[in-house]
Amino acid sequence: MLLGVLFSGGKDSVYACKRAMETETVGCLITLVSENPDSYMFHTPNVRRADLIAEAIGVPQLNWPTAGEEGAELSDLRDAIAAAVDEYGIEGVVTGAIESVYQAARVQRICRELDLWCFNPLWQIDQLEYLKLLVSEGFLVIITGVFAYPLDESWVGARIDGNRIRKLEALQKKYGINPSGEGGELETFVLDGPIFKKRIEILKAARSYDNYRGHLIIEEARLVDK
């Protein structure tokens, strides 16, 4: 089955893509480029750099602009998926939704309307086990956004590794933080992994942090041989 993956460049869409590639054919990556930094549906920091990941894993990307306003975002998503059907002939859509009923139900409705299959291969996954899987399978994931107490400046730009996972586990117990950032606490970007033919090297990035809200914006990056 030929599938399109809703793709932000964050760990969830990359790992969903990896699972889709194991059993089906991924025909394209569908990226909604939102102008609203607080988008309801779409991961925003560094989404413009998702093209590098698409090139690194060797799958064509369909970029689709959205103003990022609630309500209009959904019609933009529908239009993007419909364009992927026309351009790449996809028969289904893959998302990286883990627990968000809001997100999952809306994509399911769009797929039903367009008569497409819908797959959510991370649905209800244990978040800590999932982070450990990412590390053990060789994904190099960095944190590009933090949006919750008590995540301090040290998290901005940090690599998700065993040490960070242990810290997230402790924060989950103490503060109820979703360790994979499903509640909007974290945003990520993937630099390398088993489906990458090349890895991404960041050449220049801007870091900002204030009052438990921080970003690492990738300004310049390139693909390098592995």
Next chain:
Amino acid sequence: MILVVDLCFKPESLSRYEFVDPIAGIVSRAGVEHEVVHFSELTDDLIERADGIILCGTALKDNIYAERIGLFSWIDRINKPILGICAGMQVVAAVFGGGIVPQPKIGLEWIEIIKETHLLGPPREIEGYHLHNFGVTLPPGFKIVAGRPGQIEAFKHAERPIYGIVFHPEVRNRWVVERFVDLG
């Protein structure tokens, strides 16, 4: 051992992560041994060894199980706890003479439990996640446990521990699977 039956369109499908693994995970975290098998690969030995059997749901566009209802005739021959979830509920209904009817629903909705059972407990309202294009008509010998005719949310065989629920318990209602495991 709880047997978790995968009703998705093919063995080891991409849908397995979404409809089978979350249910198997709940059983596992409850400390109960389980085995997962695709419906096309079920054996008499597996069914014999199971203390309870869960028939999982499928993707909205996946109705292949409904074209192969004959593979599920064993359901009527055994006297073990069975829980059909969404597509699994449709299979149970079809095996016992009920119908599979168009009834699309996606998202969280309130469910009225109208009859006390070991599985769902006393009458009350709960919120459940729905993801289905089809519902069921009540098979002979079954009673409605939640919902109403034309919108059956849960049913139970009048005498045997055979249940069907149309909502997906892995979202906000994991306790349903945990209670089912206790029935076994």
